[in-house]
Amino acid sequence: MKSEKLSTLVARAGSMADSNGHVVPPIAMSTTFARDGEQRLLSGVDYSRDGSPMYPPLEALLSKLDRGVAALVFSSGLAAAHAVLMSLRPGDHLIVPQACYWGFRKLATQFAADWGIALSLVDFTDNSQLAAALRPGQTKLVWVETPANPSWEVTDLREVVRLAKGAGAAVCVDSTVPTPVLTRPIELGADLVLHSATKYLNGHSDVLAGALITAQLDERWQRICTHRHDAGAVLGNVEAWLLLRGLKTLEVRVRRCSQTALELATRLEPHPALHAVLYPGLASHPGHTLARSQMDGGFSGMMSLRFAGGEAAALAACSKLRVFVRATSLGATESLAEHRATVEGPASRVPRDLVRLSIGLEDVEDLYEDLLQAFAG
Ligand SMILES: Cc1ncc(COP(=O)(O)O)c(C=O)c1O
Incomplete structure (x- = not known):
């Protein structure tokens, strides 16, 4: 064979x-x-x-x-x-x-x-x-x-x-x-x-x-x-x-997470609550062309959101999430959200307006709605 x-x-x-x-x-x-x-x-x-x-x-x-x-x-x-x-x-x-x-x-x-x-x-x-x-x-x-x-x-x-x-x-x-x-x-x-x-x-x-x-x-x-x-x-x-x-389920999980992440990143990019959506699958990402040349059929389930309202807006959005779990780590079946600077501690160089998302296997509409309601003031 x-x-x-x-x-x-x-x-x-x-x-x-x-x-x-x-x-x-x-x-x-x-x-x-x-x-x-x-x-x-x-x-x-x-x-x-x-x-x-x-x-x-x-x-x-x-x-x-x-x-x-x-x-x-x-x-x-x-x-x-x-x-x-x-x-x-x-x-x-x-x-x-x-x-x-x-x-x-x-x-x-x-x-x-x-x-x-x-x-x-x-x-x-x-x-x-x-x-x-x-x-x-x-x-x-x-x-x-x-x-x-x-x-x-x-x-x-x-x-x-x-x-x-x-x-x-x-x-x-x-x-x-x-x-x-x-x-x-x-x-x-x-x-x-x-x-x-x-x-x-x-x-x-x-x-x-x-x-x-x-x-x-x-x-x-x-x-x-x-x-x-x-x-x-x-x-x-x-x-x-x-x-x-x-x-055993690696391939289907990674492909599904990547698909959902690309869909969410595309929908979220124009949202006024955000000043940037960092995801290599977006044409606006500086590494997009390179990512296409060395990533095979997807860009992973990982993205970061930067909030126009700064750290306070990022933390407020995190506190309202219902479907995303507020936890560190990545690559799981459940979607995770973390205020990265809090997780890394005082020495962190991560911008304080940044929330990192690990997209899991939930329905894309449930995740999208969860984010929209969390962004609402
Ligand atoms: C990209 C990356 N490499 C390595 C590690 C370390 O792995 P572990 O937590 O299994 O020691 C992590 C953990 O978050 C990670 O995100």
Whole structure:
């Protein structure tokens, strides 16, 4: 059979028909695994920090979806990001986008300061800044997130790869928001892909998980594997099972969220309560053309609204929402709304008039009506 399409791969996630007739895998809870009288492992697995029997179907699927050669699951998205940072050595140079998930920017900044890594924060909407920041031979890693939190800036992956490779640096793309349904960075030349699997991959607000997918089995990947094992940032067995189940509906969820988000963004853009709707699917978004060229059939369910009446209007609208849940995170079945500056705290650089929306699977008319009544004074 020629290689299966993404919808077939995810629909069959973990499906099997074992000797007991199970169609979905049972949850294997053992943390330790027996040896025979000659000290041989009965199952090939020794201890669950080495890798649980729950991982192979999950990691094989994630690797295929992102067109990599191997994948690892972690206890969270940031645990996966930390493993990538741990593959650097003192004296290396790291480039991180100014616009990205704030938790990662905070982690990378502290990590670099503590471990002697040179760090540059760069505006990725201007490739000349990246070109100027690269230090051939010293820059070991360029981090990318696209579309990026919370303005949904789009980064030109092909161009970043071209510039980074020219300087001998690897590229790691946080692809949490587009998921492999909409963008496959390895096809565009990236070396590593990261997902907070807590978001769309699981999709039900009930699992904290991370994943890394690699384009090659190199020394960096070996260091990452060793770090997961030695530091124990492994995923629990129940979480692995839930993630596999969530993945089965990934494609339909992402496409539906993207469709609803585009419809809502288009309807909301002219609304007088807003001075901007930030969504890469809108022709007015500065990254729209680029997004069309590297996102496949949708622009995700993530958008941000900026209120003409400033912070007070943004907070007032949030307080009136009835269908949207006021909560952080993204990529779930239920739509979420958050005043991002409140969530990020006093050091946040996010404009205080901005509300971030994660569009879920509800009917578009219910979501639209909820927003209209929340905007009404
Ligand atoms: C784009 C992005 N990357 C990474 C993370 C971190 O993932 P986790 O919360 O699973 O550690 C988040 C969390 O919000 C995120 O939005």
